[in-house]
Amino acid sequence: MTGELPPATSRALPASAPAALAAAKFGIPSPRRAIAATFFAFGVASGSWSGSSAAILARAGVGAWAFGIALTCFTAAYLAAMSSGGSVARRFTVKRTLIAVLLTIGPVLAALLLASTAIGIFVPLIAYGALAGLLDATMNAEGARIERRLGAPIFARLHGGASAGGAIGAILGSVLATSAAPWASGLIAEAGLAGAAILVALAIEPDAGDKVGGPIPIRASVLSRSLIVLGLTIGVSITCESATISWSALLLRREAPQLAAFAGLGAAFFFACQATFRINADALRSHAPDRTMMLLSFLAAAAGLGLVAVHLGFATSVVGFAIVGVGTAAIVPCGFALAAAQPRASAGAAISAVAFFGGFPRLPAPLATGAIASVFSLSTAFCCLAALLLVAFAAVLVFIPAQPRAARRARSARAQRKLSS
Secondary structure, X not given: OOOOOOOXXXXXXXXXXXXXXXXXXXXXXXXXXXXXXXXXXXXXXXXXXXXXXXXXXXXXXXXXXXXHHHHHHHHHHHHHHHHHHHHHHHHHOHHHHHHHHHHHHHHHHHHXXXXXXXXXXXXXXXXXXXXXXHHHHXXXXXHHHHHHHHOOXXXXXXXXXXXXXHHHXXXXXXXXXXXXXXXXXXXXXXXXXXXXXXXXXXXXXXXXXOOOOOOOOOOHHHOOXXXXXXXXXXXXXXXXXXXXXXXXXXXXXXXXXXXXXXXXXXXXXXXXXXXXXHHOHHHHHOOOOHHHHHHHHHHHHHHHHHHHHOOOXXXXXXXXXXXXXXXXXXXXXXXXXXXXXXXXXXXXXXXXXXXXXXXXXHOOHXXXXXXXXXXXXXXXXXXXXXXXXXXXXXHHHHHOOOOOHHHHHHHHHHHHHHHHO
């Protein structure tokens, strides 16, 4: 769902343990559960839009070209809100920002899910993009703060929970969008988001303008070819994730109109497989170098989109989207770990540089996808995305050097020290 790096954790004992025990005694949920509910609710909301998008586009008479323009505006709003999330949270505090966004994004999503005109899609989608980007930034900031306080890694499960919520939301959105009660999916998403807001209000401790997640200036002296390549290739991976979430239902609906109620299965299987693999990615990374994991992941994701592109039918395309979920699950964490291990730069500066360059492929991709789908076909657009993944594979293979085992261990230890400082 998100492209944030799970921050490293401190090994110190949690300072808030007595407070947590006292809160549990009175039935107050823990901050960890509150932020986990936020990730899950955000996943359900995102999945609801993904699964119902094809039915909404058909109802509004919006074609691929116009949808590509709308998604480009959505992406621009999302990236702009994410980049300003740290500033907003420092001014209004993370807790207040989280509560406000959780309570606001639900009605906006409900309006989007009930849209029946082009303007009814464009305006709520852009507003949803801005709110989703702000929520993405602030919930990751709060997750980082809780992780450091707990002294244990929780980000893999938080992001896995978001993907699991996406799977549930996608299939519910797909089925309900073609039913007699299309408003129901919006109501379910609103209830989940409001519930998460209540948990945040009860459990998250007030902060005095937390600096977690604030922008880090990128100096030219820290830039290197490796950081630029890592940023661009990670951006390609997130671009293909977003394309699967945004376009899979439309492709499946066109392949099998009689199965329109199940057009969300592509996104549902994508989210489910990504969640399963992401939760277990750290165990796999302990047995293989991050560079190798990235290379294999790019090949798997390209194979999944290639399977979609050959147009072999509804079931085959669903399998292809599931493979994309497996392939993209580890690219972001592995890429950020490689960036943090780069010499001559702090982990924060390296990751900030990678995130900056990662935005370059993401912004024009929806417009290009819509244009190709309009002129040729959506299958052709997915074929182009598969080719882009192969280009990213080649870039990592050529420009990111492989490390000998001893050097790799030393670099991994150095990266961990840098992240923990």
